[in-house]
Amino acid sequence: MSDGLIFFLIQVLNGIQYGLLLFLVASGLTLVFGIIGIINLAHGSFYMVGAYIAFSLVRATGTLWLAILIGLPLTMILGVALELAFFRPLYRRDHLYQVLLTYGLILVLEETRSILFGDDVHGVQVPALFDFSIPLSGGLTYPVYRFVISAICLLVALGMYFVIQRTRLGMAIRAGASDREMLQSLGIDAGLLFRFVLAAGLTLAAFAGMIAAPVASVFPGMGNQILIISFVVVVIGGIGSIKGAFIASLLIGLVDTFGQIWAPQIAGMTVYVLMAAILLWRPAGLFGKRA
Amino acid sequence: MNQRIARASFLVALILLALIPLIGDKYELQLLSKIMLMAIFAMSLDLLVGFTGLVSLGHAAFFGLGGYLLWFLSPQYAATNLWLSLVEVVAIAAVTALLIGSLVLRSSGVYFIMVTLAFAQMFFYYTTGAKWLGGSDGAYIYVRPSAAIFDWVPFNLANYVQFYYVALVLMIGVFLLLRMILRSLFGRAIQGVKSNENRLRSLGFPTFRYKLASFVIAGTVASLAGYFSAAQFGFVNPELFGWKLSGEVLMMVILGGMGTLYGPILGAFVLVLVETELAGMTKHWLLPMGLFVILAVLFLPRGIAGMRLRLSFGRSAREADA
Numbered sequence: 001m002s003d004g005l006i007f008f009l010i011q012v013l014n015g016i017q018y019g020l021l022l023f024l025v026a027s028g029l030t031l032v033f034g035i036i037g038i039i040n041l042a043h044g045s046f047y048m049v050g051a052y053i054a055f056s057l058v059r060a061t062g063t064l065w066l067a068i069l070i071g072l073p074l075t076m077i078l079g080v081a082l083e084l085a086f087f088r089p090l091y092r093r094d095h096l097y098q099v100l101l102t103y104g105l106i107l108v109l110e111e112t113r114s115i116l117f118g119d120d121v122h123g124v125q126v127p128a129l130f131d132f133s134i135p136l137s138g139g140l141t142y143p144v145y146r147f148v149i150s151a152i153c154l155l156v157a158l159g160m161y162f163v164i165q166r167t168r169l170g171m172a173i174r175a176g177a178s179d180r181e182m183l184q185s186l187g188i189d190a191g192l193l194f195r196f197v198l199a200a201g202l203t204l205a206a207f208a209g210m211i212a213a214p215v216a217s218v219f220p221g222m223g224n225q226i227l228i229i230s231f232v233v234v235v236i237g238g239i240g241s242i243k244g245a246f247i248a249s250l251l252i253g254l255v256d257t258f259g260q261i262w263a264p265q266i267a268g269m270t271v272y273v274l275m276a277a278i279l280l281w282r283p284a285g286l287f288g289k290r291a
Numbered sequence: 292m293n294q295r296i297a298r299a300s301f302l303v304a305l306i307l308l309a310l311i312p313l314i315g316d317k318y319e320l321q322l323l324s325k326i327m328l329m330a331i332f333a334m335s336l337d338l339l340v341g342f343t344g345l346v347s348l349g350h351a352a353f354f355g356l357g358g359y360l361l362w363f364l365s366p367q368y369a370a371t372n373l374w375l376s377l378v379e380v381v382a383i384a385a386v387t388a389l390l391i392g393s394l395v396l397r398s399s400g401v402y403f404i405m406v407t408l409a410f411a412q413m414f415f416y417y418t419t420g421a422k423w424l425g426g427s428d429g430a431y432i433y434v435r436p437s438a439a440i441f442d443w444v445p446f447n448l449a450n451y452v453q454f455y456y457v458a459l460v461l462m463i464g465v466f467l468l469l470r471m472i473l474r475s476l477f478g479r480a481i482q483g484v485k486s487n488e489n490r491l492r493s494l495g496f497p498t499f500r501y502k503l504a505s506f507v508i509a510g511t512v513a514s515l516a517g518y519f520s521a522a523q524f525g526f527v528n529p530e531l532f533g534w535k536l537s538g539e540v541l542m543m544v545i546l547g548g549m550g551t552l553y554g555p556i557l558g559a560f561v562l563v564l565v566e567t568e569l570a571g572m573t574k575h576w577l578l579p580m581g582l583f584v585i586l587a588v589l590f591l592p593r594g595i596a597g598m599r600l601r602l603s604f605g606r607s608a609r610e611a612d613a
Contacts, residue, residue, distance in 0.1 A: 039401050089589060095401050096346050100545055101588040103538040107581025115575055224534065228412045231405040239402065268416025272409055276394055279406065283397040 003138040010142055011257050017146050019253020020153035024208035025226050026233035026245045027160065028201025034240020035176045036194045038087060039095050041102040044227025045109040046202040050075060050209025051218045052113055055122050058213075064127045068210050075206035079199030087198060088191075110220070119220050124213040149211055156204070157246060164242065173197060177240060229256075232275050238288025247286060301553055308459055312452050320455045321523070326563045327458040328520045331465045333543040333555035335512035338469060340541065341549030342478070343505040344485030345396075348404050348537050349411030352391070353510040355531035356384055356414070357517025359424065362432050362527045370437035373448070380518050381511055388510030392503045408534055415532040429528025436522055448522055458519065465512055466552055472508065473552070481505045546587055 029043045053074060057067030086105065090098050125131075126145045133141035164170035172193055175183045183190050209222070216222070233252055237244025252271050259270030278286065308327075312320060332354055339345045360380045365371040395406045419427045435448040446453045472478050480501050483491040492498045521527050530536065539562065547558025565583065569576035 033401060039404060086585065086589075093592075095404060096340065096541075096545065096549075097588050097592070099346065099348060099404060100538075100542060101585055103542070104581040104584030104588065107577045107584065109581075111575050111578035111581065115578070228409060228534070232409050235398075235402060235405050235409065265420065266417065268420045269413050272413035272416075275406070275409055279394055279397055284402075 003140065006136050006138060006140050010136070010140065011261060012254070013142065013146065013150075015254035015257035016250060017150045017153075017253070018257060019250035020150050020157070021208050021212055022226070022229060022233060022253055023246055023249035024153055024156060025205045026230040026237070026249055027157075027242055028204040029230050030234045030237065030240055030242065030245045031173075032198055032201045033234070035173060035197050036087075036091065038090060038198070039098050039102070040087075040198075040201075041099060041227065042082075042105040042109060043102075043202065043205055044223040044225070044230065045106050046075065046079070046205040046223070047209040047212075047226045048113065048220075048223030049078070049109065050206030051124075051213045051216075051222060052117055052209075053206065054210040054213040055124050055218045056117070058124050064124065064210070064214065068207070071210055072203060072207060076199050076203045079202035080195060082202075083195045083198045088195075091194070106224070110223070114220065122218040124218060126214040143215075145214060149215065152211055153208075156207075160242065229271065232271055234285075236275055236278050236285055238285030241285070241287035244285055244287030297553070305463065309456075312455055317451055320451050322563070322567065324451070324455045324458040324523060325520070326559050327462040328516050328523065329540065329543065329563055330462055330556040330559035332513055332516035332520075333540050333547070333559045334465055334469055334552060335509045335516065336540050337544045337549055337552065337555045338472075338481075338505055338509045338512075340544055341551070341554070342473060342485060343481045343502060344488075345502065345506070346404050346541075347407040347509075348534065348541065349407035349409070350509070350513055350540055351532050351534070351536040352407075352411035352414050353384055353388060353513035354517035354520070354536065354540075355411075355418070355527075355529075355533075356387060357514030357519075358521035358527040358531045359418065360384070360514070361436065361518050361521045362424075362430050365432050365434065365436065368433055370434040373436040373438045374440065376436055377515075377518065380514055384514030385507050385511045388507040389503070392506035392510070396499060396502050396506060408537065411532055411534060411537055415529050415534075418529040418532060425528070427529055429526060429530075432521060432525045432527070435525065454523060458523075461515070461519065462556070465515070466556070469512075469552055477501065477504065542584055542587075546591070 025044070025047055029040065032038055032040055032043070050071065053071040054064060054067050057070055058064055061067055061070070082105070086101060090101060126143070130145040130148050133143045135141050162170075164173055172183065172188050175186070175188070176190060176193055176197075180190055183193070205226075208226075229252065233245055233248045236251065237246070237248035252274070255274055256267075256271050260267040263270065282288075308323070311323065315323070332350075335353075336347065336350045339347050339350070357380055360383060361371070361376065364376040364379060391410055395403060395410060398406050418424050424430060438444055438446050438448065446457060448454050448457065473482070480491065480496055481504075483496070484498050484501055484505075488498050517531060521531075543558035543562050544555045545558070546562055547556065548554030566576070566580060569579050573579075
């Protein structure tokens with residue numbers, strides 16, 4: 001194979017890896033909106049929380065796997081606590097107030113991060129087991145850990161599909177998305193279900209932050225960056241649609257990666273141009289139901 | 292009765308504002324000028340959020356546009372003409388708002404929130420990456436626009452006292468303009484869109500066009516606020532497009548009380564003053580600020596203006612919310 005082709009292949013792999021990671025964050029966002037009807041701006045902050053948990057626990061324990069093992073229950077607990085304290089009073093209120101409260105939550109989480117860790121950029125060591133690269137022709141190499149990220153994300157996506165389509169819990173979740181009152185009358189505790197969905201969504205975002213930490217570095221603005229891209233994913237995929245989120249994530253991962261190579265001057269904008277085009281074509285997103 | 296008291300206190304506040312330059316120092320006058328420009332920005336957003344029922348989380352796009360346009364229209368070491376450049380800014384902002392509005396208004400509800408945010412971010416990322424716009428460091432406007440009309444110069448924007456009065460007059464002007472718009476048939480129609488768009492449409496109103504017009508007016512007024520804000524500080528940077536600013540101005544509208552015109556003004560004063568106080572106390576002022584926002588949402592569901600309403604009518608805000 002020629003070097004040009006290899007280079008192209010590497011970029012495709014990078015784009016897919018970024019897209020899959022994006023899916024972990026965006027799927028939680030779209031689920032929380034589709035089922036609970038809440039717009040949560042602080043969703044991206046959990047990506048940041050996850051990355052910083054990984055950073056500090058890797059320093060303490062020495063391995064990323066242990067950090068994730070301890071970190072996941074921590075973020076789940078934090079998610080449940082936030083649901084009890086802040087989100088529950090928001091369920092029946094206008095989106096406007098959801099936007100504001102979660103905006104306040106971002107400020108609190110960001111400043112807490114700043115107090116605890118400062119505003120420097122940090123790095124996290126790639127787990128030793130995967131800390132090598134596959135040599136490709138022409139002196140090009142591809143880091144194995146990126147494959148590992150993609151594989152983990154794919155496994156999680158498959159797991160989500162299984163849970164939502166094949167289990168009783170998934171049935172309740174799907175029912176909650178279409179008719180909340182029917183759910184209640186079937187004797188399912190909607191409050192409990194909502195708490196689970198919200199905390200699980202936040203945990204997914206945090207998990208994405210943890211596994212991305214070794215390749216994406218850990219820095220102050222990371223949460224908001226991923227939040228806004230996740231919004232674009234949700235808008236393109238259609239609100240509440242997991243399938244839409246999956247396809248839109250991959251699309252954005254590839255468009256963003258190649259945008260940076262082919263049109264570096266407007267690289268930051270390519271995904272938004274894509275979003276505008278899709279809005280023109282299908283205002284409710286690729287897989288969204290017409291409002 | 293209540294309305295008369297509100298109007299009287301509003302007038303008294305305006306007179307006080309007009310008298311403040313007699314006692315205020317430079318720092319205070321500059322802070323108040325900044326607040327009044329933010330109040331204009333907040334009023335323009337309230338036209339969307341409080342009156343048309345469109346929650347935009349990307350209103351800073353137009354604020355930043357106004358600022359960057361002033362930079363673009365200013366020769367590097369000379370002044371641009373205030374009046375000519377204002378005409379250009381208003382025209383460009385209106386056309387931009389028309390384009391963006393016709394896209395984002397295809398969505399509604401929570402989509403609208405996300406899409407407006409994404410569009411504002413598009414401006415943010417473009418300016419961050421664009422070297423000719425100064426990139427992430429921003430750019431300076433070395434000379435303030437000149438208000439000269441032929442040889443006559445009515446005021447000088449570089450003088451902080453005169454700038455203060457310009458901001459005050461502009462704030463009152465925007466207030467009166469928006470009040471006039473809201474009292475017209477158009478104004479009634481957009482408020483109808485907010486309470487029940489379907490009913491309005493079945494009555495034969497072209498609701499999309501009404502929403503678009505509201506979006507264009509709001510965007511244009513916001514660009515004016517951005518223009519004068521850039522003129523005040525002589526500096527623009529991508530943060531002017533940032534979602535933090537969009538969130539902050541939304542907070543002003545809600546905190547002050549949306550759906551009223553004096554609410555956003557009140558919100559701008561309270562929020563910027565609280566911010567300035569907190570920033571003077573601690574480097575980590577965003578933490579108490581965030582808590583303040585959260586508590587305000589949980590315990591002041593109708594804003595400060597709503598609190599007054601609550602006291603005067605003796606019914607709970609929750610009832611009023613329903």
